[in-house]
Each structure stands twice: as C-alpha cells, then as structure tokens.
Amino acid sequence: xxxxKLKRLDLIFKDENDVADILQKTYSRxxxxxINDLIASGLTGRGGAGFPTGLKWKLTAEAxxxxxxxxxxxxxxxxxxxxxxxxxxxxxYKVLTGMAVCGKFIxxxxxxxxLRGEYKFLIPQLTVEIEKFHKILDEMGCSFRVEIFKGSxxxxxxxxxxxxxxxEGKRGEPRNKPPFPTTYGYKGKPTVINNVETLxxxxxxxxxGPDKFRDLGVQNSPGSKVFSVSGDTPIPxxxxxxxxxxxxxxxxxxGDGDSKAVQVGGAAGFxxxxxxxxxxxxxxxxxxxxxxxxxxxxMMIFNSSRSMYNVLHNYLDFFVExxxxxxxxxxxxxxxxxxxxxxxxxxxxxxxxxDKLLKLAETMRLTAKCGLGQSVANSFxxxxxxFREEMIY
Amino acid sequence: MEDVKQKVKELSLKYxxxxxxxxxxxxxIVETEGYISEEAMVEVARELDISAAHVYGTTTFYSFLDTRxxxxxxxxxxxxxxxxxxGKNEIIRELENVLRIKLGETTHDGLFTLxxxxxxGQCHKGPAILLxxxxxxxxxxxxxxxxxxxxxKKENVSN
Ligand SMILES: Cc1cc2nc3c(=O)[nH]c(=O)nc-3n(C[C@H](O)[C@H](O)[C@H](O)COP(=O)(O)O)c2cc1C
Ligand code: SF4
Numbered sequence: 001x002x003x004x005k006l007k008r009l010d011l012i013f014k015d016e017n018d019v020a021d022i023l024q025k026t027y028s029r030x031x032x033x034x035i036n037d038l039i040a041s042g043l044t045g046r047g048g049a050g051f052p053t054g055l056k057w058k059l060t061a062e063a064x065x066x067x068x069x070x071x072x073x074x075x076x077x078x079x080x081x082x083x084x085x086x087x088x089x090x091x092x093y094k095v096l097t098g099m100a101v102c103g104k105f106i107x108x109x110x111x112x113x114x115l116r117g118e119y120k121f122l123i124p125q126l127t128v129e130i131e132k133f134h135k136i137l138d139e140m141g142c143s144f145r146v147e148i149f150k151g152s153x154x155x156x157x158x159x160x161x162x163x164x165x166x167x168e169g170k171r172g173e174p175r176n177k178p179p180f181p182t183t184y185g186y187k188g189k190p191t192v193i194n195n196v197e198t199l200x201x202x203x204x205x206x207x208x209g210p211d212k213f214r215d216l217g218v219q220n221s222p223g224s225k226v227f228s229v230s231g232d233t234p235i236p237x238x239x240x241x242x243x244x245x246x247x248x249x250x251x252x253x254x255g256d257g258d259s260k261a262v263q264v265g266g267a268a269g270f271x272x273x274x275x276x277x278x279x280x281x282x283x284x285x286x287x288x289x290x291x292x293x294x295x296x297x298x299m300m301i302f303n304s305s306r307s308m309y310n311v312l313h314n315y316l317d318f319f320v321e322x323x324x325x326x327x328x329x330x331x332x333x334x335x336x337x338x339x340x341x342x343x344x345x346x347x348x349x350x351x352x353x354x355d356k357l358l359k360l361a362e363t364m365r366l367t368a369k370c371g372l373g374q375s376v377a378n379s380f381x382x383x384x385x386x387f388r389e390e391m392i393y
Numbered sequence: 394m395e396d397v398k399q400k401v402k403e404l405s406l407k408y409x410x411x412x413x414x415x416x417x418x419x420x421x422i423v424e425t426e427g428y429i430s431e432e433a434m435v436e437v438a439r440e441l442d443i444s445a446a447h448v449y450g451t452t453t454f455y456s457f458l459d460t461r462x463x464x465x466x467x468x469x470x471x472x473x474x475x476x477x478x479x480g481k482n483e484i485i486r487e488l489e490n491v492l493r494i495k496l497g498e499t500t501h502d503g504l505f506t507l508x509x510x511x512x513x514g515q516c517h518k519g520p521a522i523l524l525x526x527x528x529x530x531x532x533x534x535x536x537x538x539x540x541x542x543x544x545x546k547k548e549n550v551s552n
Contacts, residue, residue: 079473082514117457118513120526152420152455155511169415171454228516230475236517300475314474318511
C-alpha cells in the first residue's frame, strides 16, 4: 500500500447541499459583511493567476454601471487539468451559489458559465441543476439567472478578455489590459470572472466562515486546492490537498518511485527536476528561483523512461496551435522555438543555438500581449535549463 | 441552398439577431449541417446585419466550427502529453488501420473523420478520444476497434 503522508481533504467535494440556507444566511446579513468574510478568508483565484477573490468582487461592486455580469470560467483547457469538470459534475450547486451571491453583491442579474466545447456532454445534467437552482432563487424572490455559453474549441478563450470577445461573437483574441474586467468586461460592462473552483470555495467560506478556510494551507496561500494528477503515477486522478505542501512529499505520495520531473501548472507552468523536489513548495507567491510554485492544479509526473525533449516538443506544438496569432512575439516565437529545438536535435544547429532560443523565450515573456505568449518561457526555460543534454542528444 | 437559408433563419430567431449570438448560431449550423459553408456564412451575415468577413473571421478561429464537410462520426484523439505517454499513437495507428484512412481524412462512405485534438481534460484516464461529443477513455487498440465496429454495425455497413 501507498503510504499516505499528505492530508487528503474533503471540503470542495463534500456533498452538503444546503443552498437555500446558505443563500438565506448570506442575503440576510449586510452583504458587505459577507464580502469582508471573503476578503478575510484570503481566497485567491484558482484559475492560475491567484488574484484575491474578495477584492475582485469589491472592485466590481464599486464600478458604476447600469449592467454587470458574473461569469464562471469553465474553459478548462490547460493540459493536465480536469478538476473543474469534476466540480461541475459533483457539486454544481456550490458554483451556482457562489455566482448568485456575487451577483447580489455586485449588482448583476445575469450570470454565465463559459463551458468549453469539449465538455458539451455535461450540458444536459448541468441544465437540470441550473433549473433546480433557479427555482430556489424564485422562492426567495431573487431574479438572478445563470446561462451556459458553449465554447468551440480554443484554449485561448480561457483567458478572460478573450473569453468576453468570444461571448460577443468575435474571434477569441485577448484585449489590451487595462482596462480590467472589474470595470470593462463582457460587453464592456463591469464583470466578475472566476474559475469554477474559486466559486465552489466561496460556498465553504459562506458556510463555515473565513477562519476555518484560513486554518488550511500556508500564510500566503490559505485554503485547499484541487489537484489534477496525471502522467507516471500509479494513482492518477483528482485530489484535494492543502496549499504549501512540498513537492518532495507530493512525489513520495504520487510518484511511481522513479520520478524524474514534475510539471507544475501544465504546459504554461514550470518543470521541476528531481534534484529540486525538496526545495519547492506548491502555492502562490514566488517563482522557480524562489521556492514556491503556483498552479491551476495541473501536476504531471514524468519518470526516467520519458524524454524531456518529447515533453517540450509536445508543449510547443500545443502553443503553436493555440496561439491566437494576434501578436508577433507569440505567433512567430512559438513556431521558432519549435523549429529551433527540432533543428538542434537533428544536429542542423549547434547546441549553443539553445541559448539563442532561451533569449527568444525571455523576449516573449516581456513582449507578448497575454498570458499565453508570456508563459511559454516557463516550461521552455525550466526544461531546457534542467535537461539540456536531452535536448541535444 | 434553401435548406441552409431556412436553418440560419430558424437559428437567428431562436438566439436573436444580435452579434453576441453569433457563436451559438454557428454552433447550431455545425450541429445540423455538419459544417459551415460559405453560403451559410453569407446568410448569417445577412441575418445579423454584420459583415461576411466578420462571420468568416469568427468561424475560422474555432476548431469546432468546421468549414468543410466531415464524417457523421468525428473521432478526435487527444494528443496532449499525458495521453501521448499512455499510448495515443497506438490508438491512432489502430484507427488508421480499421478505417483505412490517414489522420485528418474522412472515410469514403462519409461515416468517419479522424482527427487529433488538444487536451480533452481526461488526462487521468488516457488515452482518450471524443466521439462527436462523447468522451471515451482508458482506450486500448482492441477497445477502439470495437467502438468503430459497433458503429458500423449500427449503421449497417460491412468492414
Ligand atoms: C492562455 C490562458 C488560458 C486560461 N485559461 C483559463 C481557464 O481555462 N480557466 C480559468 O479559470 N482561467 C483561465 N485563465 C485565467 C483567466 O484569465 C482568469 O485569470 C481567471 O478565470 C480568473 O478567475 P480566478 O480569479 O477565479 O482564478 C487563463 C489565462 C490564460 C492567459
Ligand atoms: S500572446 Fe499569443 S495568444 Fe496572447 S494575444 Fe499574443 S498571439 Fe494571442
């Protein structure tokens, strides 16, 4: 038997459907108090960027407008991530409740779930859940409504401003920021956009209070996190764990005994080699050079039979296809990185060419318009620097 | 193509003639017609009173909005790293053999189209495919052959 060292939590997936109570409870308190709880909980966005959720709601509440929106980001397209689907399948009412409370606070009457096209099969069940939820709202005299908006197969539409463009009937091309969604979101109106998991966490915070949430995790990253574990592991799947765990412990629990690297945060994330496992913890704040790595939840484990060249090649291929093509650093950069590592591997370019490619990746980080192009450098640098010989031979 | 015209009209009525309903309308066309023809794009542009170039631009951006005819059953094999590590190439090889087509092609009888796609979010159960809208996971060459043959039986075609 696997020795289980990391504490498994059961907060998000705990089936405790008391939607009416929670809504009653939050609606009957001064809504500012409810938001102060959310801020005090320290909940940060679970979609990857880690923005404080309470602050996001507050800023949107303060924005003046005749119309506002709440959007649940269920575009879940980061390679290695599958937790949002599980949440929407098992505890959709938590997500819906989070949306309704948010709507009440910011003054939005309409919410949307932007569901990736690949998850179309969820729609029948989700529609039933939404209808049930609307009935509860009706009984409380609340007119907030939630609709599903279906995506059509484009990873970039998970980026919030691309998502708005897509909902407006356009190509999913990210906008310049600022303005941010809190003042200029869907249809140019103030919009709260949150990840599925973020919204589900608000349910627990409303139910149990901020302190209970703060008890979990570490200072900068309170609460639990749902991890999607895949790759070379005997136990792939979805696990709710505390933030702040060490990668070393994680690998002890989930690896197959021969783990050579872990990709934290998907194709857009960082690759950590074995020799650094004990130096890395999982949570927000800090970069690979520090000792803490953020993740939207994707944890892919590679054992020593895997070629890291193939892994990087697969990621770059993904970025080439999913780049929206709007800005040159990303459109051309992703292609050149892919062609570049192929050329080095074939011996058409000397190994020193990798240094040029590293510079290109760094330039993309600085000049690309959105998170997609900026984050290519994360996996590129961490794989090339740690597994340089595998790129050459 | 009166059919397409009619269909576009129906969809515009159902979703509303505003630009923000473009995606649902285009998705609706793919659902019933299988793909979005140039006529359909022009028709949508007319109904929503936007430029055909806008409709074309949006259509071609999304991988699920096909602009060419495809098979009745579209098999999308996940090619992202987790599925690759679990043997997606063997699944593709098996499919190319049973269907007697290459990746990207459609069978002569118009029944199957074989494609690759990016992460389906089934990484813990790879290799995975999407058969039209439905995911099939933990596949083996034997399982995938059976899936294809079951469809053929249902559609009454011999191998
Ligand atoms: C290329 C790209 C893809 C993204 N995909 C997703 C996604 O699938 N789901 C998600 O919740 N956030 C995604 N994000 C982050 C969103 O832009 C946004 O930060 C998030 O939805 C905010 O919600 P949160 O604060 O609850 O995390 C993506 C960002 C980028 C740059
Ligand atoms: S960085 Fe890439 S995905 Fe983002 S706007 Fe530029 S081209 Fe598009």
